[in-house]
Amino acid sequence: MIWETVRLSLLSVRRNVLRSFLTLLGIVIGVAAVIAMLTIGSGTTEKVKADISKLGSNLLVVRSGRPAGPGGPGGLDQVVRPLAQKDLAALVTHLSGARAISPASQKQVRVIFGTESLTSGVTGTDSAYLDARDWKLVSGRPFSDSEARSGTGVCLIGETVRQQFFGAGDPEGEIIRVNRTSCKIIGLLEPKGYTGFGQDQDNVVLMPLAAYQRRIAGNRDIDSIYVAADDRTPTTELLPRVEDILRDTRRITPDREDDFSIRDMTQIADAMASATTTMTGMLGAVAGVSLLVGGIGIMNIMLVSVTERTREIGIRLAIGAHEKHILIQFLVEATVLSLLGGIIGILIGLALAGLASLTLTIPFAPSPAVILLAVGFSALIGMVFGFFPALRGARLDPIDALRHE
Amino acid sequence: MSGSLLITFDEVWKSYGQGEATVHALAGVDLAIRSSEFVAIMGPSGSGKSTAMNIIGCLDTPTAGTYSFMGIDAGRLDRNRRAMLRNLYVGFVFQGYNLLPRTTAVENVELPLIYRGVAARERHDLAMKALTEVGLIGREHHTPAELSGGQQQRVAIARAIVTRPTLLVADEPTGNLDTARTHEIMELLTRLNTELGLTIAMVTHEADVAGYAERTIRFLDGHVASDTMNLEVV
Numbered sequence: 001m002i003w004e005t006v007r008l009s010l011l012s013v014r015r016n017v018l019r020s021f022l023t024l025l026g027i028v029i030g031v032a033a034v035i036a037m038l039t040i041g042s043g044t045t046e047k048v049k050a051d052i053s054k055l056g057s058n059l060l061v062v063r064s065g066r067p068a069g070p071g072g073p074g075g076l077d078q079v080v081r082p083l084a085q086k087d088l089a090a091l092v093t094h095l096s097g098a099r100a101i102s103p104a105s106q107k108q109v110r111v112i113f114g115t116e117s118l119t120s121g122v123t124g125t126d127s128a129y130l131d132a133r134d135w136k137l138v139s140g141r142p143f144s145d146s147e148a149r150s151g152t153g154v155c156l157i158g159e160t161v162r163q164q165f166f167g168a169g170d171p172e173g174e175i176i177r178v179n180r181t182s183c184k185i186i187g188l189l190e191p192k193g194y195t196g197f198g199q200d201q202d203n204v205v206l207m208p209l210a211a212y213q214r215r216i217a218g219n220r221d222i223d224s225i226y227v228a229a230d231d232r233t234p235t236t237e238l239l240p241r242v243e244d245i246l247r248d249t250r251r252i253t254p255d256r257e258d259d260f261s262i263r264d265m266t267q268i269a270d271a272m273a274s275a276t277t278t279m280t281g282m283l284g285a286v287a288g289v290s291l292l293v294g295g296i297g298i299m300n301i302m303l304v305s306v307t308e309r310t311r312e313i314g315i316r317l318a319i320g321a322h323e324k325h326i327l328i329q330f331l332v333e334a335t336v337l338s339l340l341g342g343i344i345g346i347l348i349g350l351a352l353a354g355l356a357s358l359t360l361t362i363p364f365a366p367s368p369a370v371i372l373l374a375v376g377f378s379a380l381i382g383m384v385f386g387f388f389p390a391l392r393g394a395r396l397d398p399i400d401a402l403r404h405e
Numbered sequence: 406m407s408g409s410l411l412i413t414f415d416e417v418w419k420s421y422g423q424g425e426a427t428v429h430a431l432a433g434v435d436l437a438i439r440s441s442e443f444v445a446i447m448g449p450s451g452s453g454k455s456t457a458m459n460i461i462g463c464l465d466t467p468t469a470g471t472y473s474f475m476g477i478d479a480g481r482l483d484r485n486r487r488a489m490l491r492n493l494y495v496g497f498v499f500q501g502y503n504l505l506p507r508t509t510a511v512e513n514v515e516l517p518l519i520y521r522g523v524a525a526r527e528r529h530d531l532a533m534k535a536l537t538e539v540g541l542i543g544r545e546h547h548t549p550a551e552l553s554g555g556q557q558q559r560v561a562i563a564r565a566i567v568t569r570p571t572l573l574v575a576d577e578p579t580g581n582l583d584t585a586r587t588h589e590i591m592e593l594l595t596r597l598n599t600e601l602g603l604t605i606a607m608v609t610h611e612a613d614v615a616g617y618a619e620r621t622i623r624f625l626d627g628h629v630a631s632d633t634m635n636l637e638v639v
Binding site for chain 2: 004011015311312314315316317318319320321322323324325398399402
């Protein structure tokens with residue numbers, strides 16, 4: 001009986017192709033919008049999460065300057081007291097719960113090899129840096145403690161630098177010029193790609209901090225200190241400890257604010273991920289409104305259909321259809337219509353999301369739950385908005401219905 | 406010739422409106438139709454004949470009095486029970502054919518069987534058999550729009566008899582047909598009446614159409630004005 005009714009309603013959909021298509025359009029657009037928005041949204045969230053985890057997870061970044069204020073972090077209105085070697089030493093000595101602590105000073109510097117040149121992000125650091133940032137070497141070795149201390153002219157380069165100077169060749173042992181100093185390449189960093197902010201993370205040169213300070217920066221300053229938490233210590237616990245130690249070594253009296261900032265990369269990652277999730281939800285909700293409009297379209301067309309087919313209902317009632325048969329017939333018809341619209345909408349929505357993921361280079365992340373929800377929801381819309389017209393049809397008096405022109 | 410009592414009207418009233426504005430479509434009608442009878446029902450419009458037909462076909466219920474169909478007090482049944490009664494025992498033929506548009510002849514004929522829960526294959530076989538009986542085989546896949554008036558009425562008759570009903574209610578079945586088609590349809594109804602023993606209650610305006618029936622009941626102002634046996638036509 002039910003199967004028969006489904007078949008009948010499919011027939012009726014086919015008999016009124018244009019009208020069925022127009023009815024479907026509302027649902028198709030609604031479902032396509034919801035699916036596209038949610039799929040693109042979850043792709044974006046994944047992308048943001050991946051980008052931020054590239055920056056390093058469980059990582060605290062200490063910089064000089066007040067956390068926030070007029071002029072932003074490290075505000076321009078204040079005299080910035082840079083981080084110094086003794087700050088680093090204090091952290092290394094006193095901080096518990098850290099896996100790696102590493103200083104870094106950075107500058108965009110012209111790097112030259114032969115006749116080729118490239119402006120690259122040159123970082124002066126120590127042997128713990130790779131560990132702190134979770135970076136790996138493809139080949140070669142990191143610099144040793146003694147090289148780091150003495151400031152030997154050795155360096156590690158990123159993939160972009162290698163390609164610029166050596167193509168696919170082996171850069172190890174080659175000497176490049178960084179600013180006015182030369183250094184020998186001892187290792188190649190694993191490619192990391194671009195950050196979400198469009199920064200090339202492979203256009204880098206790492207060298208011992210002492211060498212950087214002496215030959216490139218010309219001072220003893222440390223721009224930032226990376227503190228990676230160990231597995232047992234959450235960054236939220238580590239952060240106050242770092243703050244205490246630094247306040248102590250930098251002799252900041254309790255009545256004064258920090259003259260340094262500590263950024264928790266995990267928290268930033270969470271915040272950004274939750275922001276994109278909220279955004280996704282909002283877009284989904286807006287798209288959901290169009291689904292509702294689609295549902296009203298279904299109701300409208302079903303009312304028209306019931307009126308138009310009053311005579312048919314009369315015939316059916318006369319030859320023995322019960323109220324429930326008519327009710328079910330129109331309910332099934334509305335549900336079949338909206339389900340059909342839902343399925344077409346899902347396909348279009350996924351296609352749109354696929355297109356978007358290609359152009360925006362975000363992962364294509366279709367969620368089975370969302371798709372199932374969309375199917376269920378469109379069926380529900382058919383039933384809810386089809387019910388009133390169906391009931392109206394079922395309640396018709398067969399004599400009046402047969403007389404209807 | 407005629408069998409047991411199939412239909413009885415006992416003091417049947419049908420009234421519309423209230424108070425001063427009350428109109429009595431049927432004002433205390435007594436009537437009996439035996440099974441296998443072929444009855445023509447005549448009368449001017451407003452005479453109550455259509456109301457009587459609706460009650461006979463279990464589409465309507467009397468306001469007062471008793472309508473009994475096959476010994477069942479059909480006038481007191483609810484909508485769905487009457488629907489069941491119609492599905493099991495009554496076939497309908499209308500002046501305007503009332504076939505489902507854009508639906509093939511055989512699908513139209515199958516319709517009452519769907520509400521009986523008959524399986525698809527058996528339904529198709531029964532529908533084809535009914536179409537054969539009305540002489541429409543070969544046109545079973547035509548839609549009403551592709552059939553002439555006479556052919557459409559044959560489909561409607563096939564739909565009415567496919568359930569092997571006890572009673573056929575025909576509301577001016579030839580009202581839209583020319584003389585030749587009218588004769589064909591009436592011959593068909595007569596044949597169904599004699600060969601299958603189908604009881605037929607038929608409303609008509611035309612005396613020569615009524616002549617095919619064995620009995621004519623005339624309504625006037627909500628009463629039975631006359632009830633006469635017809636002379637044999639042949």
